[in-house]
Amino acid sequence: MAKQKPRTLSGFMELLPEKQVQFEKMAELLRRSYALYGFTPLDTPIIEASEVLLAKAGGETEKQIYRFTKGDSDLSLRFDLTVPLAKYVALHYGELTFPFRRFQIGKVYRGERAQRGRFREFYQADIDVIGDGKLDIVNEAEIPAVIYNTFTALGLKRFQIRVNNRKILNGFYAMLGLSEKSGDIMRTVDKLDKIGPDKVAELLTDEEIGLTAEQAGEILKFIGIKGSQGEVLASLEGYRGRNETFDAGLDELTTVVKYLSAFGVPEDHFTVDLTIARGLDYYTGTVYETAMLDHPEIGSVCSGGRYDSLAEYYTDKQLPGVGISIGLTRLFYVLEEQGYLNDQLSTAPADVLVIPMTADLAPAISFATALRNAGVRAQLYTEQRKFKQKMSYADKLKIPYVAFLGEDEIAQSAVSVKDMATGQQRTVSVDEAIGMVKAGLAGMAGIAPIKEPKV
Amino acid sequence: MAKQKPRTLSGFMELLPEKQVQFEKMAELLRRSYALYGFTPLDTPIIEASEVLLAKAGGETEKQIYRFTKGDSDLSLRFDLTVPLAKYVALHYGELTFPFRRFQIGKVYRGERAQRGRFREFYQADIDVIGDGKLDIVNEAEIPAVIYNTFTALGLKRFQIRVNNRKILNGFYAMLGLSEKSGDIMRTVDKLDKIGPDKVAELLTDEEIGLTAEQAGEILKFIGIKGSQGEVLASLEGYRGRNETFDAGLDELTTVVKYLSAFGVPEDHFTVDLTIARGLDYYTGTVYETAMLDHPEIGSVCSGGRYDSLAEYYTDKQLPGVGISIGLTRLFYVLEEQGYLNDQLSTAPADVLVIPMTADLAPAISFATALRNAGVRAQLYTEQRKFKQKMSYADKLKIPYVAFLGEDEIAQSAVSVKDMATGQQRTVSVDEAIGMVKAGLAGMAGIAPIKEPKV
Numbered sequence: 001m002a003k004q005k006p007r008t009l010s011g012f013m014e015l016l017p018e019k020q021v022q023f024e025k026m027a028e029l030l031r032r033s034y035a036l037y038g039f040t041p042l043d044t045p046i047i048e049a050s051e052v053l054l055a056k057a058g059g060e061t062e063k064q065i066y067r068f069t070k071g072d073s074d075l076s077l078r079f080d081l082t083v084p085l086a087k088y089v090a091l092h093y094g095e096l097t098f099p100f101r102r103f104q105i106g107k108v109y110r111g112e113r114a115q116r117g118r119f120r121e122f123y124q125a126d127i128d129v130i131g132d133g134k135l136d137i138v139n140e141a142e143i144p145a146v147i148y149n150t151f152t153a154l155g156l157k158r159f160q161i162r163v164n165n166r167k168i169l170n171g172f173y174a175m176l177g178l179s180e181k182s183g184d185i186m187r188t189v190d191k192l193d194k195i196g197p198d199k200v201a202e203l204l205t206d207e208e209i210g211l212t213a214e215q216a217g218e219i220l221k222f223i224g225i226k227g228s229q230g231e232v233l234a235s236l237e238g239y240r241g242r243n244e245t246f247d248a249g250l251d252e253l254t255t256v257v258k259y260l261s262a263f264g265v266p267e268d269h270f271t272v273d274l275t276i277a278r279g280l281d282y283y284t285g286t287v288y289e290t291a292m293l294d295h296p297e298i299g300s301v302c303s304g305g306r307y308d309s310l311a312e313y314y315t316d317k318q319l320p321g322v323g324i325s326i327g328l329t330r331l332f333y334v335l336e337e338q339g340y341l342n343d344q345l346s347t348a349p350a351d352v353l354v355i356p357m358t359a360d361l362a363p364a365i366s367f368a369t370a371l372r373n374a375g376v377r378a379q380l381y382t383e384q385r386k387f388k389q390k391m392s393y394a395d396k397l398k399i400p401y402v403a404f405l406g407e408d409e410i411a412q413s414a415v416s417v418k419d420m421a422t423g424q425q426r427t428v429s430v431d432e433a434i435g436m437v438k439a440g441l442a443g444m445a446g447i448a449p450i451k452e453p454k455v
Numbered sequence: 456m457a458k459q460k461p462r463t464l465s466g467f468m469e470l471l472p473e474k475q476v477q478f479e480k481m482a483e484l485l486r487r488s489y490a491l492y493g494f495t496p497l498d499t500p501i502i503e504a505s506e507v508l509l510a511k512a513g514g515e516t517e518k519q520i521y522r523f524t525k526g527d528s529d530l531s532l533r534f535d536l537t538v539p540l541a542k543y544v545a546l547h548y549g550e551l552t553f554p555f556r557r558f559q560i561g562k563v564y565r566g567e568r569a570q571r572g573r574f575r576e577f578y579q580a581d582i583d584v585i586g587d588g589k590l591d592i593v594n595e596a597e598i599p600a601v602i603y604n605t606f607t608a609l610g611l612k613r614f615q616i617r618v619n620n621r622k623i624l625n626g627f628y629a630m631l632g633l634s635e636k637s638g639d640i641m642r643t644v645d646k647l648d649k650i651g652p653d654k655v656a657e658l659l660t661d662e663e664i665g666l667t668a669e670q671a672g673e674i675l676k677f678i679g680i681k682g683s684q685g686e687v688l689a690s691l692e693g694y695r696g697r698n699e700t701f702d703a704g705l706d707e708l709t710t711v712v713k714y715l716s717a718f719g720v721p722e723d724h725f726t727v728d729l730t731i732a733r734g735l736d737y738y739t740g741t742v743y744e745t746a747m748l749d750h751p752e753i754g755s756v757c758s759g760g761r762y763d764s765l766a767e768y769y770t771d772k773q774l775p776g777v778g779i780s781i782g783l784t785r786l787f788y789v790l791e792e793q794g795y796l797n798d799q800l801s802t803a804p805a806d807v808l809v810i811p812m813t814a815d816l817a818p819a820i821s822f823a824t825a826l827r828n829a830g831v832r833a834q835l836y837t838e839q840r841k842f843k844q845k846m847s848y849a850d851k852l853k854i855p856y857v858a859f860l861g862e863d864e865i866a867q868s869a870v871s872v873k874d875m876a877t878g879q880q881r882t883v884s885v886d887e888a889i890g891m892v893k894a895g896l897a898g899m900a901g902i903a904p905i906k907e908p909k910v
Contacts, residue, residue: 004510006546006769012500038805038834045467055459068523091461138837262820314461350493365717379493382593
């Protein structure tokens with residue numbers, strides 16, 4: 001028979017079992033961390049009606065969309081989890097309780113140009129809090145705590161959450177009489193890290209944007225405000241009283257900073273960064289980015305912010321919210337590339353490999369059943385192979401314990417258990433064996449999926 | 456602004472938060488149950504190249520496929536998890552360790568005619584064991600144990616696993632000289648439950664199939680073999696020695712039955728049912744179906760079997776396997792329709808709603824942080840609403856505990872905790888409050904998502 005060459009599409013991540021376990025462990029920790037903050041899990045379809053999904057989209061997004069027809073239906077694959085959330089909240093408004101806090105971890109699709117580290121199918125892991133009409137500022141203060149605790153649970157240590165407030169930026173540009181140019185200015189300022197202040201000043205004063213040298217100087221001075229959170233806030237107080245929006249933003253930022261220690265975020269994991277703007281026509285208050293300190297080139301690994309209107313394309317209801325998103329597939333790829341995946345994390349499909357040594361398999365089956373009833377993952381190995389091959393199977397899969405049931409063991413109602421890490425083997429009763437394995441596994445629990453390499 | 460009416464496509468399940476939690480709990484129990492048997496989690500892309508995905512498909516499947524082009528690529532959405540597994544194993548053959556045991560819970564797509572209870576996007580929850588060249592019969596005996604323990608963990612009691620062996624059927628039809636008609640015969644016999652033996656005999660002897668009355672009688676007698684497992688096996692022994700395939704199948708079935716009690720499957724949850732055939736051109740040995748005893752009209756909720764060749768369209772390697780699949784979305788729909796979802800299962804997004812009663816929120820935030828650090832899911836409620844509305848929020852979301860921090864509590868370093876089920880409220884220290892909540896939650900743990908309604 002002619003064979004079809006098997007292949008996986010480029011831009012689609014497909015992991016080998018060991019890596020998949022590491023990925024699953026990360027996703028599980030995200031779910032657990034999000035749940036601790038009262039976010040409820042949500043799942044929406046991957047396919048939506050195109051006119052619904054693309055009500056707002058345009059430009060670059062629309063070009064990347066996977067869009068097709070099936071029968072008479074014009075369908076599209078979701079390209080993020082925010083638009084489906086907006087649809088969900090508008091559609092089920094009357095059946096939801098607000099503030100509505102949801103997390104969603106799911107695949108999204110973007111037909112980007114294929115290149116290393118860019119994915120066309122990738123997981124996003126989002127949380128959002130949606131208010132009905134209003135939403136208290138404390139929700140904005142809580143988000144950095146979620147980010148901090150989530151990355152800490154994953155095992156990451158050297159990261160920093162960077163916060164700004166769009167009202168401060170908008171208010172500041174209004175003070176300079178530059179509101180109409182604020183979009184262009186922010187896009188230029190965003191390049192500061194890459195091209196430096198001189199080049200930014202040059203771009204700001206060139207023909208296209210057309211600022212005066214004085215205005216450019218004011219802007220560079222403003223975004224150059226650095227220091228501890230207290231110092232930055234103090235510097236910003238110097239601008240107070242000249243613009244209402246600015247003052248409102250400064251109040252919000254001050255509140256966010258004030259509550260951070262009660263939320264348990266250490267000061268060194270958090271900074272006010274006036275260069276951060278994020279999605280220019282969407283966010284309206286606090287905005288967040290998260291940087292890996294040893295890999296600034298990767299960009300933000302968790303971003304988001306406050307918005308005034310989640311679902312304006314679907315409903316007249318005012319639905320303000322705040323949310324963040326982790327690009328989990330991209331993050332996993334980067335962590336693997338940079339050697340951040342913890343090889344101490346158990347990736348074995350089972351905790352015990354049970355090898356029967358007699359023709360009658362019943363005692364081995366009973367032992368495997370007893371392990372499972374005790375919550376221990378057990379695999380029976382009954383293939384007709386040489387003993388060495390059976391041990392090599394456990395070895396390759398990194399299964400930590402191997403149990404043998406031969407005639408001697410069966411006669412004594414016992415089992416021989418080999419600890420694959422130490423090589424020690426003991427013949428003990430079934431109950432003792434289960435206890436031994438459970439104690440060993442308890443010692444391996446709590447190992448984080450990320451371990452930072454020594455620099 | 457003109458609004459786009461939000462809607463979700465018909466045939467796509469989108470659950471409200473409470474139901475979603477019930478669904479997630481079921482999926483989590485499936486993952487846990489599958490993992491206990493040494494299956495490793497896998498995730499493959501939802502989109503595959505059409506020529507890869509459809510290498511084997513044809514007929515009804517091909518018509519239902521979501522197929523489209525993006526750029527120059529001819530793409531399709533997966534319609535099951537078996538073909539992607541075959542591709543995965545063929546593609547990564549050299550990097551896998553066999554027997555390869557994987558589970559996968561993921562969405563698949565079939566553009567079926569829309570009707571109540573039929574889904575176009577639905578979850579399948581599959582396990583498969585793939586051997587390299589050979590695969591021991593014990594794997595076939597273990598599958599009913601996985602089914603039994605999985606459904607039991609979900610809370611289902613009144614179900615029965617039905618097992619047959621395709622070799623027994625093929626051998627039996629060979630004895631009658633009817634091998635070439637066996638497909639037609641099995642398709643007819645499959646209707647026995649619905650149309651009864653007389654009508655089956657009529658169909659078997661009509662022009663299209665054309666059996667003699669005697670042959671039809673033999674077949675009805677054979678598939679009419681009923682009784683305990685021992686009785687059925689004894690009756691089948693009466694046919695031994697007339698066909699090699701039959702004898703091999705009977706040996707396999709006998710082995711499967713023999714090991715079931717060691718695997719912990721109670722005899723009343725398991726039966727040999729000679730009418731079961733399943734996918735006619737795929738399964739080659741043991742086949743499984745699972746019936747809900749009080750809802751036979753639903754059909755099998757978990758099916759599968761043994762196959763000799765997983766990936767023959769992609770590779771010359773002989774890859775025999777055995778697997779089962781649960782149609783999770785359909786199962787969930789049926790359970791909900793039939794009143795099987797356990798309303799005792801907690802669906803709250805948080806365990807404690809923390810309500811600050813002072814202008815300074817720091818003490819409430821610190822308490823919420825302490826709860827989370829202790830693994831308790833806590834939500835701060837800081838919206839400006841009347842007290843009654845705050846309590847109603849907890850009530851609607853079924854949050855079991857509400858904690859208040861007013862001036863009195865803060866002065867005493869205490870917190871008032873209300874148990875929403877009993878209405879009791881106590882003012883205690885932070886540590887006592889955490890202990891109280893954790894004890895209460897421990898009492899609610901282990902509640903299964905399914906509770907059978909009293910008949």
